[in-house]
Structures are given as C-alpha cells and as structure tokens.
C-alpha cells in the first residue's frame with residue numbers, strides 16, 4: 001500500500017500534466033467557446049428576409065457581450081425590430097464616442113443553388129465557412145466583439161467610449177432600423193464622433209474602404225398618345241414617344257459606361273442607369289393585341305448617383321430629354337436617399353488630412369500589417385449614409401482580403417483565417433480610434 005502510494009504520488013504530477021494536456025487538446029477539437037464557434041453559431045441563426053427573426057441573434061449577441069463584461073441595451077423603435085447597443089465605456093466619456101455598426105438581417109438564400117445548406121455554417125477542410133451572412137455582414141459583428149474581448153484581456157482601457165450597434169432591416173433599406181436609431185434621442189445622447197460600418201471583400205491583398213454610397217433614384221417615365229390601328233403611321237403615339245426616350249436614356253447610359261470601359265472612372269463614380277420595367281400593350285388571351293397602338297406606355301429605371309453628381313442637372317435632363325412634355329410625357333422621381341447632409345454638403349467622408357479620423361484609421365490598418373486600397377464610393381447603399389447625413393464621418397470597411405465578393409450570391413463563404421485575422425485588424429482600429437484625443441467635439 002505504502003509503496004504503491006509512494007509510486008502513485010511520485011508519478012502524479014507528470015500524470016496530471018499529461019492528463020491535462022490530453023483533455024485540453026481533446027476539448028479544443030470541438031470547443032464551443034472559440035471566436036470561430038461563435039461566428040458559426042451566429043450564422044446559424046436565420047435572419048433572412050422576408051421574415052427575419054431578430055430575437056435569437058439579439059439574445060446571442062447579448063450573451064457574448066455579457067461574457068466580455070460589456071453593457072448591452074436594446075431599443076425598439078418599430079415593433080419586433082430591435083436595435084442592440086453594446087457599450088464599452090471610455091475613461092474620458094466627455095470625448096465624442098465611436099460606433100461600430102453591423103446589421104442583424106440578411107438577404108434570402110436559395111438552398112438548392114448552394115453546395116452546403118445556407119444556414120449550416122459548414123466549415124470545409126480548407127477552412128471556408130459557408131453561410132448566408134458570412135460576408136454580409138455577420139463576420140464583423142462577431143469580430144467587433146472578439147476584438148474588444150482581446151483588448152480587455154490585455155487590460156486596455158479606451159479613452160473614448162466605444163459602442164457596437166446591431167441593427168435590423170439594412171437589407172430592405174434600413175428605414176425601420178438604422179434610420180430610426182440614428183434619428184433617435186438615444187443616438188444623440190451618445191455624442192457620436194465617428195462611425196465604422198460594413199464594407200466589402202477584396203479579391204487581392206489590399207483591404208477596401210468606402211467613403212460614400214451612391215444614392216438611388218427610381219425614375220418612371222410615362223407617355224400618352226392617341227390610340228390607333230396598328231397599320232397607321234402617325235406622330236406622337238404613346239409607344240413611339242416612349243421608345244424615343246428609351247433611346248435617349250440608352251445613349252446616356254452608354255456615355256457613362258464608356259467612361260468605365262475606358263478606365264477613366266470606376267462604376268461607383270458614374271451615374272448608372274438601368275431599365276427595370278416596361279409596361280405597355282393591350283393584353284389579349286394569347287398575349288397582346290397586335291393591330292392596335294396603345295394610348296399609354298411607361299418604363300422604369302434604376303438610377304444611381306455618386307454624391308459628387310449634380311442632381312439639378314440630372315433633373316433638368318429628365319425633364320427636357322427623357323420625358324419632355326412636348327412629347328406628351330410625364331415622369332416621377334422617387335429619391336431613395338439624400339445626396340447632401342443636413343448642412344448641405346455632399347454625403348462624403350473625407351479621406352485626407354482634413355479628416356483626423358482618416359489618418360488614425362489608416363495608420364491602424366498599417367499597424368495591423370494590412371494595406372488599404374484607394375478609397376472607393378460604394379456602388380450600392382449601406383446604413384452609413386444615415387450617419388453621414390448628420391455630418392458624422394463614416395467609413396465602410398470589412399476586413400476581408402483575398403476573398404471573392406459573394407455578398408447576396410450563392411455559396412457565400414469566408415475563410416476562417418481571414419475571419420480570425422480580421423479580429424486583429426479591429427483590435428488595432430478600436431485601440432487607435434478610442435485612444436486618440438484630437439477630435440474633442442462634434
């Protein structure tokens with residue numbers, strides 16, 4: 001007994017260490033408490049339109065925030081559309097705060113067109129995590145939180161207060177989400193000095209950054225004219241007048257596209273025009289009545305403006321050339337967003353030394369070992385436009401490099417290594433932006 005005891009006792013520290021090593025490695029094979037596991041868990045919570053369920057993702061994000069020791073609160077400006085705000089208080093709360101925004105929702109997915117079920121967050125042997133939202137934009141939500149966890153773990157204390165906002169409905173315009181939040185008293189009380197929102201993947205080694213969004217106009221032109229037999233030739237028929245306009249609009253479209261083809265501009269820097277519907281003709285049981293010229297015809301166009309474009313000149317063009325009253329035409333423009341901020345300035349965040357946030361942001365990327373591509377205008381829109389509208393500087397940025405651009409596409413994925421590297425990038429960004437004190441008022 002004694003001897004046995006002695007033997008056991010003398011071996012036990014080694015046995016214990018071996019046992020611990022073995023159990024740690026066994027547990028780490030399928031640990032649920034890793035950043036990747038939390039990313040996969042978040043991706044499995046289906047928040048696709050048209051019926052996104054926001055309850056589960058908000059509870060999940062709150063549980064992560066609590067595990068890091070961060071305060072979380074939710075606001076509900078529209079029923080069942082919560083805005084989650086997570087806060088890391090700064091040592092000098094009188095300084096303007098910074099917000100890192102992401103959206104809770106995603107666009108739908110067609111499972112039959114995917115190699116893996118779109119809400120399974122399968123991780124393939126090469127490290128690719130397949131899921132709707134992997135790039136747009138559930139990655140950044142978890143990366144923000146994990147970056148703060150790591151900074152806190154190193155006892156870093158921000159000088160400015162850092163907020164993370166998680167908003168609903170971005171994919172359907174953000175009107176019940178970010179627009180409500182940014183327009184609220186709660187937002188005003190945060191004294192926000194700078195916003196970082198989602199960006200897009202980069203196919204090369206440079207990270208992309210976006211300083212403006214294009215603004216959409218929905219333009220409908222309508223023509224009316226006397227109806228007549230299909231065999232007759234007469235002027236000012238509705239269809240003929242509409243077709244003349246369509247030709248004019250096509251020429252304008254080509255002039256813009258030619259600049260892109262010639263390498264003088266990128267798509268987001270020109271005014272894009274795309275026909276999206278044509279409505280005309282008199283229906284018959286087999287299709288359309290063929291021997292009658294209709295008295296009404298209309299066409300719709302998706303027009304996208306960079307904030308640098310002249311909206312007044314465009315309105316004049318539409319009035320005089322696209323839908324002239326002289327050809328019995330009328331038009332309607334639905335502006336889906338503003339081109340100017342509340343002080344009348346273009347909705348653009350400066351990317352030069354006039355914007356101190358820019359220099360700090362750029363330096364932070366460099367310090368993380370990353371490189372930034374030339375700043376771009378986003379071809380579409382994001383929630384960043386609501387902050388820019390208030391005159392708050394806002395960039396779009398998602399740390400995804402060497403990654404195909406798959407937002408809204410089938411087989412959306414993000415590599416685990418890219419995801420994990422992004423956490424480090426945000427550690428630098430959050431660390432730098434929350435520390436510098438040059439901007440002390442809005």
Ligand SMILES: [Zn+2]
Nearest residue numbers: 103136137198
């Ligand atoms: Zn998005």
